[in-house]
Amino acid sequence: MTQQTNDGIQAIRAIENTLQHHMMLFGYETIDLPLIDEAETFLTRAGAGIMERLFTFERGGKLLALRPEFTAVAAHRYVQEGHTEPVRWQMSGSIFEDEASDVSTQYRRHNIGAELIGTSTITSDAEIIAMAIQGVDTLALADWQVVVGHVGLQLHLLSRYQLDKRTTRLLLTQRETLQRDGVDAVLTKLNNTLMLDPDTVVPADDSDANGQTQHMLDVLLDSTRYGSTMGGRTRHDIASRVLKKHSRSLERENIKEALTFLYTWGQLSGEPAKILTQIRKLIADDDAAGLALFDELETLFTLLDAYSIPTERILLQPDLTRNWDYYTGVVFGIRIDETYIASGGRYDGLTQLLGADEAFPAVGFAYYTERMLPFMDANETQHTYTLSADEPADAIRWLIALRTVGIFVAHVEHDAEIIVSGDSAQFNGITYTQDELLEEVSA
Numbered sequence: 043m044t045q046q047t048n049d050g051i052q053a054i055r056a057i058e059n060t061l062q063h064h065m066m067l068f069g070y071e072t073i074d075l076p077l078i079d080e081a082e083t084f085l086t087r088a089g090a091g092i093m094e095r096l097f098t099f100e101r102g103g104k105l106l107a108l109r110p111e112f113t114a115v116a117a118h119r120y121v122q123e124g125h126t127e128p129v130r131w132q133m134s135g136s137i138f139e140d141e142a143s144d145v146s147t148q149y150r151r152h153n154i155g156a157e158l159i160g161t162s163t164i165t166s167d168a169e170i171i172a173m174a175i176q177g178v179d180t181l182a183l184a185d186w187q188v189v190v191g192h193v194g195l196q197l198h199l200l201s202r203y204q205l206d207k208r209t210t211r212l213l214l215t216q217r218e219t220l221q222r223d224g225v226d227a228v229l230t231k232l233n234n235t236l237m238l239d240p241d242t243v244v245p246a247d248d249s250d251a252n253g254q255t256q257h258m259l260d261v262l263l264d265s266t267r268y269g270s271t272m273g274g275r276t277r278h279d280i281a282s283r284v285l286k287k288h289s290r291s292l293e294r295e296n297i298k299e300a301l302t303f304l305y306t307w308g309q310l311s312g313e314p315a316k317i318l319t320q321i322r323k324l325i326a327d328d329d330a331a332g333l334a335l336f337d338e339l340e341t342l343f344t345l346l347d348a349y350s351i352p353t354e355r356i357l358l359q360p361d362l363t364r365n366w367d368y369y370t371g372v373v374f375g376i377r378i379d380e381t382y383i384a385s386g387g388r389y390d391g392l393t394q395l396l397g398a399d400e401a402f403p404a405v406g407f408a409y410y411t412e413r414m415l416p417f418m419d420a421n422e423t424q425h426t427y428t429l430s431a432d433e434p435a436d437a438i439r440w441l442i443a444l445r446t447v448g449i450f451v452a453h454v455e456h457d458a459e460i461i462v463s464g465d466s467a468q469f470n471g472i473t474y475t476q477d478e479l480l481e482e483v484s485a
Contacts, residue, residue, distance in 0.1 A: 155406060190314075204296060
């Protein structure tokens with residue numbers, strides 16, 4: 043693992059201190075989370091796909107891992123400690139993840155995060171998003187934009203196509219191909235995976251064709267009745283497999299309609315009021331659940347306005363995020379020049395997956411500290427001055443005065459920026475009294 047430079051460490055600590063204080067103002071208690079947890083904790087959150095990115099080792103018969111993020115560890119703590127009331131927690135420190143695309147071998151990264159566990163109202167989502175944005179403002183980062191989506195609404199609208207979870211997940215992974223190449227290209231790509239060859243399609247109401255399928259299965263089962271298996275599978279396994287493939291082919295039209303919806307959904311991106319109008323047109327008037335989710339999203343922007351978040355800085359992109367197994371509601375990211383420096387969202391099912399008797403609602407986010415550094419004003423970094431004096435007692439008096447007002451200063455023997463002599467000091471070739479110097483270096 044590469045080592046961070048001293049300047050980088052100091053800059054990260056300065057960011058950490060600023061954001062921790064900022065989140066304390068919102069009532070977020072600082073907690074310390076373990077660096078190591080059971081690997082299952084993280085696999086529960088993100089599925090088997092994360093396994094290859096985890097740093098794991100075995101100890102005492104258990105598979106352990108270095109934490110790749112804070113959310114799962116915080117939710118695990120909530121469950122283990124038996125909490126039932128809402129908590130507001132903030133945390134910071136190193137996370138470890140082996141990204142195959144990252145050739146820098148910088149496996150350790152620094153994150154600062156917050157979790158609000160135990161509340162389900164949209165006011166909680168607004169609080170988290172506003173706190174994250176205002177933290178960026180506190181750091182004086184310019185030209186940021188917040189992108190907002192809604193996983194729950196998207197999954198709900200997809201449910202009307204009556205696809206199973208595997209198919210739905212597979213379609214969602216084709217988002218980029220869909221937007222780039224269109225519906226037919228994705229259908230062609232999925233033919234082998236989902237048995238979608240149009241030549242095999244049998245209309246659901248075609249009784250003759252369905253009768254032929256049943257006859258085919260009868261022949262298949264009869265041909266194997268004198269043997270319990272065929273190729274290691276039982277007669278019933280074979281029949282089940284054939285029926286499943288046939289069912290897949292019958293789903294082609296539903297899948298095509300779902301892809302058409304996803305294409306339209308993926309094209310939506312822009313100013314919230316405009317995109318909300320377009321989203322509303324995609325929800326049926328008798329879809330009570332869909333309308334409730336839409337109202338939730340609409341309320342979110344009203345609340346963000348109450349937090350004085352500028353509308354022109356908000357982009358509504360309803361298909362935002364790729365982690366469909368994890369997030370359940372509103373999701374968001376904060377970016378500068380297309381670089382995401384923070385992201386998060388609602389994840390209402392995680393605590394139950396980690397052993398709680400019920401699924402406690404939760405929403406959280408994380409700042410990606412190193413990604414912020416290129417956008418930080420170098421002048422904002424706290425400079426450490428050096429000071430020397432002929433008399434050690436004089437040096438100590440000046441050091442105390444400077445440090446008391448929050449100025450970083452180190453005592454050195456020679457080549458100092460501040461040279462003390464009694465009640466005066468030389469700084470940049472000018473002589474100052476103590477009060478004058480404090481005012482100068484504090485400016």
